Amino acid sequence: MKFFQRVLEPLVSGMGLIGIICVTLMMLHITFDVVLRFVFNAPIRGTITIVSHYYMVILGFCSLAVAESRDAHVSVEVFTELMPRNVQNGLAAMAAFLAAIVFGFVTVRTWLEALHKFDISAAIQQGSLTIPVWPSYFALPVGCGLMAVTALWRAWAISRGAKSTFGPDLNGELGAEELPNG
Amino acid sequence: MDDIGIGLSGLGLLFVLIALRVPIGVALIGVSFGGLYVLLGWRVAWGALAVMPYQFSANWVLSSVPMFLLLGFICYHAELTQGMFRAARVWTSALPGGLAIAAVFGSAGFAAVCGSSVACAAAMGRIAVPEMMRARYNAELATGTVAVAGTIGALIPPSIILILYGVIAQVSVPQLFLGGITAGLISAIGYCLVILVRVKINPDLAPVGERASWAERITALKDTWPILVVMIGIFGGLFSGAFTPTEAGAIGAFLSCLVGLARRTLTWRRFRLAVEETMITTAALIVIGVGATLLTRFLTLSGAGDYLSDSIIGLSANPAMILLGIILVYLILGMFLEPIGAMLLTMPIVLPIVQDLDWSLLWFGIVLTKLLEIGMVTPPIGMNIFVIKGVVGSIATTTQIFRGVLWFILMDLLVLAVLAIWPEITLFLPEIMN
Amino acid sequence: DQLRYAIGWPPGALPTEAIGAYAGAVEEASGGDVTVKVFPLSLLNFLESTSGVRDGIADMTTVLTPYFLSEFPATNFATELASLSELVEGDADRMAFAFSGAIMEYVLFNCGDCVNEFAAQNHVYTAGAGTPPYMLQCTKPVVTAEDLKGTRIRTPGAFWSRWIEAMGAIPVSISVNETFEALNQGVIDCSASSASELTNFSFIDVVTDITTNLPGSSFVSALTNVNKDTWRGLDDAGRTALLKGSAVGAADMNYAYFNEARDNIAKAKEKGITFREADASLRAESVEWINKDIDDLVGIYADRGVANGEAGAAKIRELMTKWVSLVKDVQSAEELADLYWTEVLSKVDVTTYGQ
Numbered sequence A: 001m002k003f004f005q006r007v008l009e010p011l012v013s014g015m016g017l018i019g020i021i022c023v024t025l026m027m028l029h030i031t032f033d034v035v036l037r038f039v040f041n042a043p044i045r046g047t048i049t050i051v052s053h054y055y056m057v058i059l060g061f062c063s064l065a066v067a068e069s070r071d072a073h074v075s076v077e078v079f080t081e082l083m084p085r086n087v088q089n090g091l092a093a094m095a096a097f098l099a100a101i102v103f104g105f106v107t108v109r110t111w112l113e114a115l116h117k118f119d120i121s122a123a124i125q126q127g128s129l130t131i132p133v134w135p136s137y138f139a140l141p142v143g144c145g146l147m148a149v150t151a152l153w154r155a156w157a158i159s160r161g162a163k164s165t166f167g168p169d170l171n172g173e174l175g176a177e178e179l180p181n182g
Numbered sequence B: 001m002d003d004i005g006i007g008l009s010g011l012g013l014l015f016v017l018i019a020l021r022v023p024i025g026v027a028l029i030g031v032s033f034g035g036l037y038v039l040l041g042w043r044v045a046w047g048a049l050a051v052m053p054y055q056f057s058a059n060w061v062l063s064s065v066p067m068f069l070l071l072g073f074i075c076y077h078a079e080l081t082q083g084m085f086r087a088a089r090v091w092t093s094a095l096p097g098g099l100a101i102a103a104v105f106g107s108a109g110f111a112a113v114c115g116s117s118v119a120c121a122a123a124m125g126r127i128a129v130p131e132m133m134r135a136r137y138n139a140e141l142a143t144g145t146v147a148v149a150g151t152i153g154a155l156i157p158p159s160i161i162l163i164l165y166g167v168i169a170q171v172s173v174p175q176l177f178l179g180g181i182t183a184g185l186i187s188a189i190g191y192c193l194v195i196l197v198r199v200k201i202n203p204d205l206a207p208v209g210e211r212a213s214w215a216e217r218i219t220a221l222k223d224t225w226p227i228l229v230v231m232i233g234i235f236g237g238l239f240s241g242a243f244t245p246t247e248a249g250a251i252g253a254f255l256s257c258l259v260g261l262a263r264r265t266l267t268w269r270r271f272r273l274a275v276e277e278t279m280i281t282t283a284a285l286i287v288i289g290v291g292a293t294l295l296t297r298f299l300t301l302s303g304a305g306d307y308l309s310d311s312i313i314g315l316s317a318n319p320a321m322i323l324l325g326i327i328l329v330y331l332i333l334g335m336f337l338e339p340i341g342a343m344l345l346t347m348p349i350v351l352p353i354v355q356d357l358d359w360s361l362l363w364f365g366i367v368l369t370k371l372l373e374i375g376m377v378t379p380p381i382g383m384n385i386f387v388i389k390g391v392v393g394s395i396a397t398t399t400q401i402f403r404g405v406l407w408f409i410l411m412d413l414l415v416l417a418v419l420a421i422w423p424e425i426t427l428f429l430p431e432i433m434n
Numbered sequence C: 001d002q003l004r005y006a007i008g009w010p011p012g013a014l015p016t017e018a019i020g021a022y023a024g025a026v027e028e029a030s031g032g033d034v035t036v037k038v039f040p041l042s043l044l045n046f047l048e049s050t051s052g053v054r055d056g057i058a059d060m061t062t063v064l065t066p067y068f069l070s071e072f073p074a075t076n077f078a079t080e081l082a083s084l085s086e087l088v089e090g091d092a093d094r095m096a097f098a099f100s101g102a103i104m105e106y107v108l109f110n111c112g113d114c115v116n117e118f119a120a121q122n123h124v125y126t127a128g129a130g131t132p133p134y135m136l137q138c139t140k141p142v143v144t145a146e147d148l149k150g151t152r153i154r155t156p157g158a159f160w161s162r163w164i165e166a167m168g169a170i171p172v173s174i175s176v177n178e179t180f181e182a183l184n185q186g187v188i189d190c191s192a193s194s195a196s197e198l199t200n201f202s203f204i205d206v207v208t209d210i211t212t213n214l215p216g217s218s219f220v221s222a223l224t225n226v227n228k229d230t231w232r233g234l235d236d237a238g239r240t241a242l243l244k245g246s247a248v249g250a251a252d253m254n255y256a257y258f259n260e261a262r263d264n265i266a267k268a269k270e271k272g273i274t275f276r277e278a279d280a281s282l283r284a285e286s287v288e289w290i291n292k293d294i295d296d297l298v299g300i301y302a303d304r305g306v307a308n309g310e311a312g313a314a315k316i317r318e319l320m321t322k323w324v325s326l327v328k329d330v331q332s333a334e335e336l337a338d339l340y341w342t343e344v345l346s347k348v349d350v351t352t353y354g355q
Ligand code: NA
Pocket: B110, B111, B112, B113, B114, B115, B116, B152, B153, B154, B155, B156, B157, B158, B159
């Protein structure tokens, strides 16, 4: 299992890197589209499709495992906190295991759908432009698969009482707390 | 068991799983998938998993979420927010509890670039609480103020909650944003009144500070330019119709990067931190969102959704009573649940009611957001309270912060009543801008 | 059997009402054996329609085929030829009646590839319907070729994008929900839309000038696609009932659009919106381009795997001419439904089609 973790960590960091590239490109692409539209009356063609079918999909699904590795998926602790420590750990391990199963199903299903979209070379028409979108369908099984594996590893780590999260401690430097949504 | 029974059992199981600490998104996907299998067999359940995840996320309006998150996180980490509070502080220095009032206005200003209430509370907490403690403010007042003022962040645009609501209820996001401005400003004024009254009654809570000169006031304004530049960029474009929300978010994030670089407060490490937080938050939202769309299908196909909406509408012939009931349910849910989870869990049941009763979806979105934001500061789970506790360390206990918030919650309920009773207040700005 | 009809339009929308008529007609024709429950917007949105019916989440749905370029190339080739409405002689307002009939006849009896591509998605095609003609709804007068140059026009789909570019104007791809605001703020000058949008999206409150004979064409959907397993599970009488329903649904939708367009245009005139036609030379330029575009389409769709485009286009042109004369005296939705039934749908062999 230690070996498992050594393989997993770089994969999750890799996903994190893809996400960073995605967010940055998304910001720049949209900004330049708007600037070109106003200054030269010539927007970048296909922006809406690229943003929603590529950046959004890749960013969303590649970040799944990153969030899981930080235990950042939203859950409600108020009731379990009242329970004894070992019961809490048991439930946390079960929750992670359930996440692994659910995302296992999603991985297989979205993989089959991606193959289907590949077969028909799925594309979308924006204006007179035809934009292939089948590649982005593969972000789902890849992201969900890594999410499932990460959750499985976490279930194991929690049940062993070992450290069950990893990732660069970027927060440490600024002493910032996690900033969930809301 | 009949179909409705299967649907209701599924809902029951969902709440049990969530209470047992299963991530909300996982519980939603798992229960909906299992429920569809029991209801209609393997093929339908398996089929639902194929489309919903992709279709939910490949959405142009939803893509504004990561952009607004990035904007808020960059403003926060690159410290573009501090000038806002300093300016507010000198301008309110003559008032009783001036620093606390400044924290409220600082939050309202920061809210204009920040999409969520927790981020807003954290940012202002770090800046304003130490200043208030230095001026010997009462710790409960100081921490309670920033915790509750943070909730303005989700009302004044941009707002992640309003974007998600707009996507699901099919309401124009810029229109929702306009409605949120009024609700946010009314809340801010309400909080200031609470501070004024409390300090008037008990001046020991907040010792009188030094009155700032006009020269100081003008100087302080100059330091607000970073936020103002970004704010004008976003809102000018958004409300003139020149930008879509996604474009406003991206341009805002880009501008905040430029301003951060110009002020030399944005480092590569801070940028990475902001992006990483954006990713994690987006991923968490997408899982819940995919789960919620699956749940909608499950409740629709089982008939349990209709059954519940009809039962609720059947409870009373008086729409006002139904509204009161809905408000009570959300206040209770808000005690325990995180707001976006609470909203997405309940929309499949509540939206049909809103449509059946012919209420304005725009107005309801604002009332709902206000309700969810009250949940951010009510015990036992109040995300803003925990965040402020994290920021202030040993200055106040969680219980003390909850106690400090209590007065403001009373005002929140009053503001809520005003918004609920007079929809025209919320709808005023969206209508004149149309 | 209770069948589930998922529709991407909201409750109360015109097409949703037409699907209500469809449900009623199916129930009546089957003597109550087959009933249809309609789920407006709550079960599948338009982007989920194809795979949703494929996997049986719903038994029936409306597929806006242009959203599914790769799934339905042969059918989309045919739907793009709705621009023939600008080329054949006849009442412009009734062109959608004619094209709906023509495309049903084409898909069901003349286009094996169309039927097969639906079958590949586990769908059975049973009807088509189209919107009223697309007009230029603008905040400035557009009469001459010069007026069009550099004008920013919201485009609803591929045909219109090509037309806008060919006329030297600038196509803008935004969703219909954002169009009102964009017109209002001058981000765009015109929207290519049908008369329905005047009230459905409040364009009537912001538009000042409408050019009626530009660019034309209409948006055609596969109105009542049925899950193939559901279709096979019915007996012959059940399948016949569904086809009778399709005739009623298609007629109802076309006729409701037709009436709404007429009402909206009257309302718009009352509001002081100026209606114009393009001048002769611009109209001629447009028609000439559409003729050429149909030839180009054969090539565009050949790249997407649609063979014999030329023969297909000729066939649709022939059917369109036939249907224009069939629909010219239709006075009610009932008459139109009878026409769709007797001329096309009654001729489908329910013992073999879709099996
Ligand atoms: Na905000």
